[in-house]
Amino acid sequence: MHDDDEMSGRITLATVAKEAGVSMPTVSKVLNGRSDVSRTTRAKVERLLDVHGYRRRTQSASRSPLIEIVFHELESIWAMELIRGVENVAKENRATVALTESGTRHTPAPEWLPGVLQRRPLGVVLVFSTLPEDIKRQLRAAAIPLVVIDPAGDPDPDVPSVGSANWAGGLAATRHLTDLGHERVAIITGPEDMLCSLARLDGYRSAMAMAGLETDPRLMRFGDFHVQSGFEHAMDLLNGPDRPTAVFAGSDLQALGVLEAARVRGLRVPEDLSVVGYDDVPLAQWSSPPLTTVHQPLRHMAEEATRMLLRPDDPGTATQRIELATRLVVRQSTARLQGV
Amino acid sequence: MHDDDEMSGRITLATVAKEAGVSMPTVSKVLNGRSDVSRTTRAKVERLLDVHGYRRRTQSASRSPLIEIVFHELESIWAMELIRGVENVAKENRATVALTESGTRHTPAPEWLPGVLQRRPLGVVLVFSTLPEDIKRQLRAAAIPLVVIDPAGDPDPDVPSVGSANWAGGLAATRHLTDLGHERVAIITGPEDMLCSLARLDGYRSAMAMAGLETDPRLMRFGDFHVQSGFEHAMDLLNGPDRPTAVFAGSDLQALGVLEAARVRGLRVPEDLSVVGYDDVPLAQWSSPPLTTVHQPLRHMAEEATRMLLRPDDPGTATQRIELATRLVVRQSTARLQGV
Incomplete structure (x- = not known):
């Protein structure tokens, strides 16, 4: 089955090269996020890869076993709980957690995407943010799956996400x-x-x-x-x-x-x-x-998000939304109303 | 100068191979942390690399730009401050922070070392812990520098560290x-x-x-x-x-x-x-x-530790200890003694 996949992958690449009017090595450069390809060619090749549903197979030997967690606000008091959740599942899968900061909630810093394409993580867990359309397309083309942890309850319908009730x-x-x-x-x-x-x-x-x-x-x-x-x-x-x-x-x-x-x-x-x-x-x-x-x-949400990344049925295609339950924890800051 | 270094590096490797009675590819395997080398051979080659002061030159093209921070207790309330400090300096150097957990304060989990040797980070920041002698030697042989953030004030004299007063x-x-x-x-x-x-x-x-x-x-x-x-x-x-x-x-x-x-x-x-x-x-x-x-x-300590890793004058050789100043911050939990 792996061979079939690889074969159909090669056929797709050849088709894309032909339709884009470029060479196979150029398609390859686009896939690897290399900078020596013109913007126009890159955009054309990416669109065609997307149209043909190309998904690069995971090459576990060449790919460093990283799972990337991206914050736009590392200051958050939530950050540690989320990192722990990702780390728990990464450890089960003998992967290492890489931590990056994006620019804003809506646009990562310009150096972020080339970095991810070079690092080739098993997947990217985005905290609390969305990505522009072209960046999502480039991640898809490179077969780097993306999941959003979204406690804010405002999911991008295009990307699998984990929230809470x-x-x-x-x-x-x-x-x-x-x-x-x-x-x-x-x-x-x-x-x-x-x-x-x-x-x-x-x-x-x-x-x-x-x-x-x-x-x-x-x-x-x-x-x-x-x-x-x-x-x-x-x-x-x-x-x-x-x-x-x-x-x-x-x-x-x-x-x-x-x-x-x-x-x-x-x-x-x-x-x-x-x-x-x-x-x-x-x-x-x-x-x-x-x-x-x-x-x-939070920790459980991060664990679920990371598991969604690593599931064999390519989570990049099956858009999913999970909401985990919340529960009241009674401690000592509340009491029955005293006679007023 | 780079060529000279590379040349002298090759000469050292040839000498080590000869003295250890093994082939150059075997020395190479040891350097790359491959598992298909016997324990005895590995130990012998590592000792000789150490004796001859071999330091692999940084190959920025092949090495993924990671800086690894290792916690034995990710639960710590300090963790986030330290991660932020490492992240600040990593960002200046366009590197990514990888986060791993070691087993205990004294011995990392067995899978940690092969993982680091495979990931080949620019350096390793250890939080609050020490490493066994043989692991330090293997990191040295692979030219992966090590710095300890040691707020506990109990530094390994063998490893550069940052503490506070x-x-x-x-x-x-x-x-x-x-x-x-x-x-x-x-x-x-x-x-x-x-x-x-x-x-x-x-x-x-x-x-x-x-x-x-x-x-x-x-x-x-x-x-x-x-x-x-x-x-x-x-x-x-x-x-x-x-x-x-x-x-x-x-x-x-x-x-x-x-x-x-x-x-x-x-x-x-x-x-x-x-x-x-x-x-x-x-x-x-x-x-x-x-x-x-x-x-x-804490954040500044982590920044200093990361800078020590990245300094051109190989920090793996020059053992250093920096202590940063502490200072009192007066808020509202203290007051002049009331008349008793």
Whole structure:
């Protein structure tokens, strides 16, 4: 079967060369990401390779066993959990994890693609970002599969991705608070332009409605998922007699900001204020008090994404979306509403 | 000059082959980490390569531009800072960071060495660990330089390393507390078998002596640098009327444990208890209250280590030790002693 594949591969390359009006070595140069090919020729050959569905067979002997994880923001507190997940599956497959930073969420730095084509990893795990059409095509032509870890819930329909259940997470966090008797429940969700923020907010609304509670627009805020944003919104929310008795903070970092605002306002957590985070990054259990939060299975998501890359049925062609479940983890930052 | 080097390299290889009584291709196999060479032959050839001071020239065309960072504990909260440092310098040099986990602090997993020899990185940054003699020799023979990031302050004299000033850090943390008027100052340092723990403890003792204060053995504890250990020691230290008014917690994670113990014991930080951490990992500024701590320049240490690898004057031969300065960062977990 391998021989058949190789044979059909060669026939495809010859066809592509003929149709593009170039030599086989030129097609080969395009496949290897060499720079001594004109832009026009490269584009033409890539389009034809795509049309003919050419997939280079994995040449395990010549290809270094790397799995590449690409961040646009290595600063993220999530990064380590995701790296661990990729590393776990890489190790099972005796591969090494290579770590690169892309330029922005939408366009990698210009040197990134030639580097990947030269390194020829078994596959690329993109964190939280998308790639321009021509780069996806070049990766496909080089038979380097691509999977996106997308906790933001906004997948490129063209690329397999792993996300998690944001709406259900928002619902679980808020129900926990209403079940404890809280009626004035505030939410600080993420940025307005991220689907995961909207899904968590809608989960909050549904939980409030299920508990027969009105939502108050003054208690619903958009943050940016970072500590300072949680602190500032909470300083404002906790100012005045009509303050909420509970805050669903949208992220663990925002929850840390809420804890600090409570301290500054002289409120005890959980006696005077209940706080729920989101993500369950390691520091959630180290805060004082330890955070009740929604566990987002980041490591597991990274493992699944890496497995999708390595599956024999070329994941580059079968577009897939997996959403892993979230679950509430109750620690010590939430308590039953005290008689007010 | 490059030609001369290459020429002298070939002459060395011929000499080694002759002295070892093997063919040039066999020497070549040893250099490339191939497995089809007997243990005895490999050992003999490696010893001779070492004796003759053979260093393979960097062949940038054939070698993939990887810099490898090796952790024995990817769980560490420090990992991300160190990865960022290596990534910064890798990017300047258009190299990619590969991340591997070694087995233990003293012996990498058996598949690690063949993998490195096959990947042929520009160099290897080891975090917090040492390598057995024969592995160091094989890396030297393959001209893969090695540098250790060693915040523990216990360097292998054989390998270049980057550490930081632990004694000075312990002194600065404790002086800050005695300057604020604290006399009953406790310390929870790290494990008794790590030089960095002992250096920080000695810095504490000197600061106490400089302030004319007695040290109380009941206030001096060995922890393991993790949150739980800080929590448990602090629960014990803060129990009873004779409690300390300040704790130098030895690490940021232990400091988080102390904050939680203070909360459980009903003590306010910093009004009733001052707490100083060590490391200044990102979460130190997000705790409630934000931690006063000793900044250990982890990212800068990783940058320096990576630069040492890439320096033209073969760092594999010139053994070097660099210690970077630590500095106190005052935030909100420390305050002047209130009238007792």
